[in-house]
Amino acid sequence: MSNAVATWQGYLRADGRKGIRNLALVIYTVECAQHVAHAIAAGEPDTHVLGFSGCYDNAYAIRLMLALARHPNVGAVLSVGLGCEYTQPERISEAVRKSGRPAEGFFIQDAGGTGRSIAKGKAALACLRAQAQAEARRVPMGLADLTVGCECGGSDGTSGLAGNPVVGALADLLVDAGGRAVFEETVELIGLREVLLARAASDAVRAELAAAYDKAVEYCRSVRQYSASPGNFAGGLTTIEEKSLGALAKSGARPIQGVLRVAEPPRGPGLWLLDSVPDPHFMQFGYTNPNDSEGIMDLMAAGAQVVLFVTGRGSVIGSPIAPLLKITGNAQTFRRMQEDMDFDASRVLTGERTLEQAAGELRDLVARVAAGQPSKPESLGHREYFIMYKHQDPPSRAAGCRD
């Protein structure tokens, strides 16, 4: 393992955070604007797309989209709506401009339909991108400036043995270097109440963890669905408790500093748990953790510039905004899906690497990707995203766009 201190050139944002990419983001505010938004971004370099499909707005979804629009890797934002929906593109632009980034927004109905909107959008995007390039401030960046998200999906019997422990060891290295690691999936801590509470940095955090744990158990019980998929069972995991023990391994061994809600950044360095489970509300919106992309969106909304995704069975997804690195602890999966896998953690099972060596190699890979090397999903053009209706009591500092 090399002990060289990894540094690279990043992008300094007005809020003091540093990004590892300087992307333009096209946001659509209703499903009806999705085609036009993708057509605007098609063929444009460093331009990603995400959006919300509902016509009725949702405070949670707006908080999430604003957190992603003001993500450290994003330099400019174009919002496109149809014209009938509740979510307002111009309100998004206004909030993004306040963060120091150039932003524009318009309605397709005002622009005069599909063709004119695509032309208008491409012209606006060219100006925004030029502005973002001109205003970019390059600064040195290191591990202490990174927030790394830790996610697992398509887990199997190797995930808890190799993939997640390697990511956990990397999280420890990052925390020790002064950075931030965020792990999510409180619905994958089922049965581990005491194990989780023992990781709290203080009594106050212990109470936060207990509340988040109890909410997750109650939520799963009420919707009669636990966070385990057919592929998990086929891969040898038998119970949610077993999957949870493997999933917790991706958090490493450092104390947990607190619980974050979706769209809330860490309140300091160290390890944080992200709670994406809905809060009690008169309308319950489906399942928590409906798919892996949703969890990755939530980690990015916490400010993660890079997300580590452990997949034993083998996933192909990527994400907009923050590079996704795919790690597998399953040697067969690594061989079968090599074009999609960034890192082979199975070598700790065969004895070819110690856990510490593998974590050091993964840290070096993270540093190279932070410096600009594309991750496998970036190279393949994977940019899956998912923003759903949900209710979470807002973090106290902001209540979305409806103020």
Next chain:
Amino acid sequence: MMAKAFRIHPDDNVAVLLDDCAPGPVAVLGAGGVAETCATAAIKSGHKVALVGIEAGRPIVKYGQRIGHATQPIEPGQWVHLHNCASDYDERSATLDGRTGAPTDTRYE
């Protein structure tokens, strides 16, 4: 070459297969106590093999933690999965297909 399984914690009564195994001897690596077990059936990599006899209702222990309970008596060397082990929380998983994990309780009509 003998298939390998890994026991994570000395309290564990199951080990995880690191290779697909045929019925017969399996080397057990990891936390001490059991060096070898004899698989009673073919078991796939990533799945669990019982290291000791486990009575119905008793805990299944992995990572030194309870991951559920035996729903029938389990002999040493048996495959431990949905057919003989259940979550203490998740009731739906007991209805899934034991081999593929696919749901059997949703109608497509």
